[in-house]
Amino acid sequence: xxxxxxxxxxxxxxxxxxxxxxxxxxxxxxxxxxxxxxxxxxxxxxxxxxxxxxxxxxxxxxxxxxxxxxxxxxxxxxxxxxxxxxxxxxxxxxxxxxxxxxxxxxxxxxxxxxxxxxxxxxxxxxxxxxxxxxxxxxxxx
Amino acid sequence: xxxxxxxxxxxxxxxxxxxxxxxxxxxxxxxxxxxxxxxxxxxxxxxxxxxxxxxxxxxxxxxxxxxxxxxxxxxxxxxxxxxxxxxxxxxxxxxxxxxxxxxxxxxxxxxxxxxxxxxxxxxxxxxxxxxxxxxxxxxxxxxxxxxxxxxxxxxxxxxxxxxxxxxxxxxxxxxxxxxxxxxxxxxxxxxxxxxxxxxxxxxxxxxxxxxxxxxxxxxxxxxxxxxxxxxxxxxxxxxxxxxxxxxxxxxxxxxxxxxxxxxxxxxxxx
Numbered sequence: 001x002x003x004x005x006x007x008x009x010x011x012x013x014x015x016x017x018x019x020x021x022x023x024x025x026x027x028x029x030x031x032x033x034x035x036x037x038x039x040x041x042x043x044x045x046x047x048x049x050x051x052x053x054x055x056x057x058x059x060x061x062x063x064x065x066x067x068x069x070x071x072x073x074x075x076x077x078x079x080x081x082x083x084x085x086x087x088x089x090x091x092x093x094x095x096x097x098x099x100x101x102x103x104x105x106x107x108x109x110x111x112x113x114x115x116x117x118x119x120x121x122x123x124x125x126x127x128x129x130x131x132x133x134x135x136x137x138x139x140x141x
Numbered sequence: 142x143x144x145x146x147x148x149x150x151x152x153x154x155x156x157x158x159x160x161x162x163x164x165x166x167x168x169x170x171x172x173x174x175x176x177x178x179x180x181x182x183x184x185x186x187x188x189x190x191x192x193x194x195x196x197x198x199x200x201x202x203x204x205x206x207x208x209x210x211x212x213x214x215x216x217x218x219x220x221x222x223x224x225x226x227x228x229x230x231x232x233x234x235x236x237x238x239x240x241x242x243x244x245x246x247x248x249x250x251x252x253x254x255x256x257x258x259x260x261x262x263x264x265x266x267x268x269x270x271x272x273x274x275x276x277x278x279x280x281x282x283x284x285x286x287x288x289x290x291x292x293x294x295x296x297x298x299x300x301x302x303x304x305x306x307x308x309x310x311x312x313x314x315x316x317x318x319x320x321x322x323x324x325x326x327x328x329x330x331x332x333x334x335x336x337x338x339x340x341x342x343x344x345x346x347x348x349x350x351x352x353x354x355x356x357x358x359x360x361x362x363x364x365x366x367x368x369x370x371x372x373x374x375x376x377x378x379x380x381x382x383x384x385x386x387x388x389x390x391x392x393x394x395x396x397x398x399x400x401x402x403x404x405x406x407x408x409x410x411x
Contacts (some may be wrong), residue, residue, distance in 0.1 A: 043350060060262055061318055086216060090314050095335060097314035097401030101216050
């Protein structure tokens with residue numbers, strides 16, 4: 001009986017969430033992707049203290065982040081990978097500007113077929129029928 | 142067997158006809174896209190050249206044609222050269238001559254034309270610098286008119302060019318993002334021209350890459366006559382040396398920008 005009661009209590013504990021008040025600490029984390037860029041002139045020289053503007057795909061009008069590169073044209077930033085689409089990074093300084101794009105997706109290639117299932121069945125059937133007919137033709141000879 | 146074959150053909154034809162065709166006539170939303178040309182503060186306010194002439198512009202006539210705006214995905218980058226793929230394109234049919242110096246120091250970029258377009262983000266543009274076919278600017282693609290001042294010298298100048306170039310740029314790079322058209326609203330796309338590439342910038346060091354690649358004003362001043370610099374396009378080769386002409390050709394190839402973004406450029410055949 002005791003064993004049964006203990007087993008039932010264990011099952012209840014596993015099935016239902018019980019709040020336990022205790023004094024403690026925890027660490028939460030999430031994975032973010034950081035990028036390092038270096039803004040350069042066409043000549044290869046760094047763009048010192050270039051204005052960096054980042055646009056996210058979910059708001060193409062307002063900057064997601066605005067910053068300044070260091071004297072070597074270097075800048076680091078973090079992208080929210082939950083926002084899918086094309087991220088644009090612009091760098092500009094005194095009459096010079098450039099941009100680059102980063103595509104954030106699920107890394108799942110979804111190839112959209114331009115042919116419907118019925119069409120595929122028909123085409124498949126026609127090919128098989130043609131092969132069969134060819135076989136019959138040559139077998140008669 | 143023959144009947145069976147015919148039956149298969151008939152059935153497959155009927156089934157193909159009954160296959161649901163995806164609707165392509167999707168109702169689209171429209172807005173207005175303004176196409177503007179901008180000589181920037183260099184033209185509006187004047188500027189100091191690399192050889193210490195201060196130029197003030199009364200008129201800068203520029204002739205543009207074959208202007209198209211694109212929605213590209215992935216976004217077009219000028220390193221790619223020609224635009225091969227795009228999701229949408231809108232083109233202006235005419236050739237336009239506009240004055241980049243029109244208005245005062247605070248004038249807005251010059252409106253070339255505007256058009257009703259489908260909504261979206263127009264993140265690429267192409268245009269051509271062309272010789273005007275008619276009017277006072279006939280035969281010229283660019284005319285610069287103004288006053289040049291240095292020390293105690295002050296001379297009016299008129300310099301005409303007939304270079305023809307195509308420019309293709311990606312998204313505008315500047316203080317704000319341009320090219321966005323929403324339903325029933327206006328968006329703007331810009332063709333920018335950097336004239337500091339031609340004359341240099343006296344606020345930068347003499348050995349700055351921009352100044353090294355620029356002509357300055359002095360080569361044109363060498364043609365001064367009766368306290369005036371007047372050079373028609375066909376006379377440019379008489380005023381400039383061979384090396385300076387090569388430099389001028391290179392300068393024109395870099396004249397077109399999209400804000401501060403660079404463009405791909407190629408000569409337009411005469």
